[in-house]
Amino acid sequence: MTLYTSTIRLPRQRSHAWKRLGESTLFAIGFPFLLLVIWAAWSTAAPATFFPSPVIIAQAFVDTWIGPAFVTDVLPSLGRLALGIILSIVIGITAGTLIGLVRWLRELLEPLLEFFRAIPPPVLIPVAMLLLGITDTMKVVVIVAGAVWPVLLNTIEGVRSTDSVMTETARSFAITRAERLRYLVLPAASPRIMAGVRQTLSVALILMVISEMFASSSGLGYRITYFQRNYLIAEMWSGIVLLGLIGVLLAAVFSIVEKRVLRWYHGIKEVERA
Amino acid sequence: MAPSSTRAVRTTRKLALGTAGIVGFLLAWQLIPALGIISPQYLPYATDTLARLGEEFRDLEFWRNVGRTMLAWFLGLMIASVAATALGTIIGLVPFLRRATHTTVEFLRPIPSVALIPLAILIYGIQLQAALVIIVFASFWQMFVQVLYGVADVDAVARDTARSFALSRSERVRYLILPTALPYLMTGLRLAASVALILAVTAEMVISNPGLGRMIVHSQSASDWVGVYALVIVTGLLGLAVNLGFRLIERRSLSWHQSVRGEIVL
Amino acid sequence: MRETLLQVEHLKKVYESSTGNVEAIGDISFSMSAGELVCIVGPSGCGKTTLLKCIAGLLRSTGGTVELDGKRVTGPPPNMALVFQEYGRSLYPWLTVRGNVELPLKHKKLSRVERDQLIDDALEAVGLEQAAKSYPWQLSGGMQQRVAIARAVAYQPEVLIMDEPFAAVDAQTRADLEDLVRRLHLERGMSILFVTHDIDESVYLGERVIVLSKSPTWVQEDLTIDLAPERDQITTRALPRFTELRTHVYEQVQRAKRGQAVRPAA
Numbered sequence: 001m002t003l004y005t006s007t008i009r010l011p012r013q014r015s016h017a018w019k020r021l022g023e024s025t026l027f028a029i030g031f032p033f034l035l036l037v038i039w040a041a042w043s044t045a046a047p048a049t050f051f052p053s054p055v056i057i058a059q060a061f062v063d064t065w066i067g068p069a070f071v072t073d074v075l076p077s078l079g080r081l082a083l084g085i086i087l088s089i090v091i092g093i094t095a096g097t098l099i100g101l102v103r104w105l106r107e108l109l110e111p112l113l114e115f116f117r118a119i120p121p122p123v124l125i126p127v128a129m130l131l132l133g134i135t136d137t138m139k140v141v142v143i144v145a146g147a148v149w150p151v152l153l154n155t156i157e158g159v160r161s162t163d164s165v166m167t168e169t170a171r172s173f174a175i176t177r178a179e180r181l182r183y184l185v186l187p188a189a190s191p192r193i194m195a196g197v198r199q200t201l202s203v204a205l206i207l208m209v210i211s212e213m214f215a216s217s218s219g220l221g222y223r224i225t226y227f228q229r230n231y232l233i234a235e236m237w238s239g240i241v242l243l244g245l246i247g248v249l250l251a252a253v254f255s256i257v258e259k260r261v262l263r264w265y266h267g268i269k270e271v272e273r274a
Numbered sequence: 275m276a277p278s279s280t281r282a283v284r285t286t287r288k289l290a291l292g293t294a295g296i297v298g299f300l301l302a303w304q305l306i307p308a309l310g311i312i313s314p315q316y317l318p319y320a321t322d323t324l325a326r327l328g329e330e331f332r333d334l335e336f337w338r339n340v341g342r343t344m345l346a347w348f349l350g351l352m353i354a355s356v357a358a359t360a361l362g363t364i365i366g367l368v369p370f371l372r373r374a375t376h377t378t379v380e381f382l383r384p385i386p387s388v389a390l391i392p393l394a395i396l397i398y399g400i401q402l403q404a405a406l407v408i409i410v411f412a413s414f415w416q417m418f419v420q421v422l423y424g425v426a427d428v429d430a431v432a433r434d435t436a437r438s439f440a441l442s443r444s445e446r447v448r449y450l451i452l453p454t455a456l457p458y459l460m461t462g463l464r465l466a467a468s469v470a471l472i473l474a475v476t477a478e479m480v481i482s483n484p485g486l487g488r489m490i491v492h493s494q495s496a497s498d499w500v501g502v503y504a505l506v507i508v509t510g511l512l513g514l515a516v517n518l519g520f521r522l523i524e525r526r527s528l529s530w531h532q533s534v535r536g537e538i539v540l
Numbered sequence: 541m542r543e544t545l546l547q548v549e550h551l552k553k554v555y556e557s558s559t560g561n562v563e564a565i566g567d568i569s570f571s572m573s574a575g576e577l578v579c580i581v582g583p584s585g586c587g588k589t590t591l592l593k594c595i596a597g598l599l600r601s602t603g604g605t606v607e608l609d610g611k612r613v614t615g616p617p618p619n620m621a622l623v624f625q626e627y628g629r630s631l632y633p634w635l636t637v638r639g640n641v642e643l644p645l646k647h648k649k650l651s652r653v654e655r656d657q658l659i660d661d662a663l664e665a666v667g668l669e670q671a672a673k674s675y676p677w678q679l680s681g682g683m684q685q686r687v688a689i690a691r692a693v694a695y696q697p698e699v700l701i702m703d704e705p706f707a708a709v710d711a712q713t714r715a716d717l718e719d720l721v722r723r724l725h726l727e728r729g730m731s732i733l734f735v736t737h738d739i740d741e742s743v744y745l746g747e748r749v750i751v752l753s754k755s756p757t758w759v760q761e762d763l764t765i766d767l768a769p770e771r772d773q774i775t776t777r778a779l780p781r782f783t784e785l786r787t788h789v790y791e792q793v794q795r796a797k798r799g800q801a802v803r804p805a806a
Contacts, residue, residue: 024373027373027374027376027377028376028377029377030374031374031375031377031378032377032378032381035378050393050396050397104291107287107288107291107292107295108291108292108294108295108298109295110292110295111292111293111295111296112295112296112299114514114517115510115511115514116510117513118468118510118511118512118513118514118516118517119506119509119510119513120471120472120475120476120509120513121472122472122475122476122479122480122487123475123479123487123490123505123506123509124506125479126490126491126493126494126502127502127503127506129494130316130494130499130502131312131316131317163629164629165624165626165629165630166629166630166632168593168598168622168624168630169622169624169630171598171615171616172596172597172598172616172620172621172622173616173621173622173643173644173691173695174616174617174618174644174647175643175644175646175647176647179643179646179647183632183635183643184632187632187634187635188632188634190634202384202386205384205386206386206387206388206476209386209388209389210388210476210480213388213391213480214479214480221388224389224392225391225392227392228392228393228395228396233396236392236393236396237393239389239392240385240389240390240392240393243385243386243389244381244382244384244385244389247384247385247386248380248381248384248385250384251380251383251384264633264634264675264677265633265634267633267675267677267678268633268677271677271678
C-alpha cells in the first residue's frame with residue numbers, strides 16, 4: 001500500500017519542483033527579456049541614431065572588447081580599480097579601528113573627517129593631476145581618496161558602538177588587547193564595515209571611469225569618451241554595457257563574500273524575524 | 275564637583291579638540307609649502323587659498339555658479355525621489371512586480387552612473403538636461419532600494435492586526451505602510467542628496483554645463499591653482515551643508531522612531 | 541572556619557550626573573569564605589548590579605575596599621568569572637558555542653589537549669556537549685545562559701559571580717538552571733556569589749543570604765540558611781523551614797522597600 005502511494009506521489013513532487021524552478025527562472029529573465037524585445041522592436045521600427053538595436057550593440061561588444069582592447073584598455077583599468085579598492089578597504093579599516101578606539105583622536109579628527117568626506121571625490125582629480133601628474137599612481141590615489149570614506153567612517157562608528165556587556169565580558173575574563181580586537185571589536189563592527197565596503201565598491205568604480213575620462217589615453221573611461229566624440233554609437237553603448245557588467249560582477253562577488261563573513265549576522269536576523 | 279560639571283567638561287573638551295584638529299590641519303597646510311616639502315607652486319599656502327575664498331565670496335558670478343550647481347542638484351534630487359518613491363511603493367506592494375523586476379533592478383543598480391555621461395552628452399549636448407540624466411540615475415537607486423526595503427519591512431504582527439481589524443487598503447497604506455517605510459525613505463533621501471551633489475559637480479566637470487565643476491576645470495586649464503584649491507573647499511562646504519542638513523531633517527522627522535530603527539544597518 | 545576569599549569593606553559608590561549626584565551604595569561590608577554560595581537580594585533598584593561591578597573591578601568605587609584572596613581589587617581580577625543577566629549580549633554571536641567557551645582560555649598557558657579537555661568538561665557539566673558547534677543565537681535563552689556558565693566554569697575561577705542570571709528565562713528552565721548552579725557548587729566546590737531579586741531563589745540556592753537595603757545601600761541582614769546541602773525543587777521548597785526562611789527574607793525585603801529598617805550608626 002505504502003509502496004503504491006509513494007510511486008504515485010514521487011513524480012508529482014518532482015514535476016512540482018521543476019515547475020517551481022521554471023517559474024522562478026521565468027521571473028528572473030522574463031522582464032529583462034521583455035525589455036530587450038521592446039527595445040529591439042522599437043529600434044527597428046523607428047531607427048533612432050542614439051539607440052541602436054541590442055543586436056548591433058552585442059556585435060559591437062564582441063568586435064570592440066574581445067581582442068587586443070581587452071589587454072590595452074580593460075585589464076589596466078581593472079587593475080587600478082582592484083588596487084584602489086584593496087587600499088581603500090585596508091586603510092579604511094586600519095585607520096577606522098584606531099580612530100574608533102582612541103577617543104581623543106576621534107574628537108580631534110571628527111570635524112576634519114566630516115569635511116573631507118563631504119568633498120565630491122571627482123574634484124580631487126585636478127589636484128591629484130597637479131601633484132602627481134597623469135600617472136597610474138594618480139588614478140589609484142584618486143580612487144582611494146574618494147572610496148576610503150565609507151569604510152573609514154563605518155568602521156569608526158562600528159568600533160565605537162561595541163556593545164557594553166560584550167566589552168565588560170572581555171574585560172572580566174582579562175582578555176588581552178590583541179584578542180579583544182580580533183574576537184570582539186572587529187567582528188562586532190563587521191556588519192557596519194561591510195555596509196561601508198558596499199558603498200566603497202561603487203564609488204571606486206565611478207572614480208575609475210571619471211579619472212580615465214579626464215586624464216588618460218587608455219582605459220575604459222577614455223575609450224567610451226573616445227567613441228562618443230567620434231560618433232561610434234554602438235561601440236559607445238558596448239562600453240556602457242561593459243561597465244554595467246563590471247558593476248554587476250563586483251556586486252555579485254561582494255554579496256558572496258558578505259554572506260560568508262556575516263553568516264552569523266544574517267542568522268540572527270532570520271531568527272529574530274521568525 | 276558641581277552636578278553637571280562632567281558633561282560640560284566633556285562637551286568643552288570635544289569642542290576644544292575638534293577646533294585643535296582644524297587649526298592643526300591648517301597649520302600643517304601652511305607649513306608644508308613654507309618648509310618646501312611641496313613647492314608652493316603645487317600646494318599654495320593655506321592663507322592664500324583662504325584669502326581667495328574670501329574674494330570669491332564677494333563675487334556675484336561665483337554665487338551664480340553655486341546657484342547653477344545647486345539648481346541641478348535640487349531638480350535631480352526631486353525627480354529621482356518622486357520617481358523612486360512612486361515606483362518603489364507600487365513595486366514593493368505588489369509581490370508579482372517585485373519578483374518580476376528583481377533581476378532587472380539588480381543589474382541596473384550597479385551600473386556606474388558616469389558610464390551614461392557620453393550618452394547624455396550625445397542626446398542633450400552641453401546642457402542641464404544632460405547633467406540631470408546622470409544625477410537622477412545615480413540618486414534614484416539610493417531612494418528606490420530604501421523604499422523597497424521599507425515597504426517590505428512591515429511587521430508581520432502589525433499586518434495581521436490590521437487585517438484582523440479589517441482596515442481598508444487606503445487605511446493600511448496610511449497607518450501601517452507609510453509609518454513603517456518613512457524611516458527608510460528619510461535615510462534614502464539623505465543618501466540620495468549627497469550622491470546627487472557629487473554627480474552634479476562631476477557632470478559639470480565632464481559635460482561642461484555651467485556650474486562649480488566647470489569653474490574648477492577652467493581654473494585648472496588656466497593653471498590658477500589657488501582657485502582650484504579654493505573651489506575644492508567650496509564643494510566640500512556645500513557637501514557638508516547638505517549632509518548636516520539632511521541628517522537634521524532625518525533626525526527631526528524620526529525622533530519618535532529612533533528606538534525602533536537604532537540597530538538596523540543596511 | 542574556612543578561609544576568607546572575598547572581603548568587602550565600607551564600599552561606597554556615588555554616580556555623578558547632570559541632574560545631581562546619586563549615592564547608589566552607601567556603605568556595604570561583608571565577607572565570603574572559600575567554597576561558599578552566597579546570595580544577595582534586595583529591592584529593585586538597590587544597586588545590586590553596581591555592587592557586583594565594583595566587586596568585579598569593572599567599576600571604580602568611590603570609597604572602601606574590595607579584597608579577593610587578600611589582594612585589593614582595582615581592575616578585573618584574573619581569578620574571577622562573571623555570568624551576566626544579558627546572555628544575548630555577553631556571548632559573542634560570531635563565535636560558536638565552543639569558540640565562546642574557548643575564548644577566555646586562549647591566553648592561559650595551556651596545551652591544546654588541556655584546553656580541549658577543559659572545554660569538553662565544562663560543556664558536559666552544563667549538558668551542552670551536542671551543541672558545541674552551534675551558534676549561541678540558534679539556542680534557546682536557557683541554553684545560551686548555560687553556555688555562559690560553561691565559559692565561566694572552563695575558566696576555572698576561584699569565585700564565580702552571577703548577576704541575576706536567570707531573570708530573563710522562563711520558570712521551568714529557571715528551576716533546571718538553579719539545580720545546575722547547586723550541582724556546580726556541591727560537586728566542584730565552586731565559590732559562587734549570586735545576585736537575584738527573587739526571594740525564593742535566594743533561599744533555595746544560598747548557604748547565606750545577604751539582604752540589602754534600598755539605595756543608598758547598606759547590608760540590612762546577613763542570614764545563614766540552615767537547610768541541608770542536598771536540595772530538591774519539590775521537597776526542599778515544601779519544608780516548613782524553607783517557608784519560614786522565605787517569609788523572613790520576604791519581610792526584610794518589604795521593610796527595605798519601605799525604608800523602615802534603620803541603618804546602624806557606623
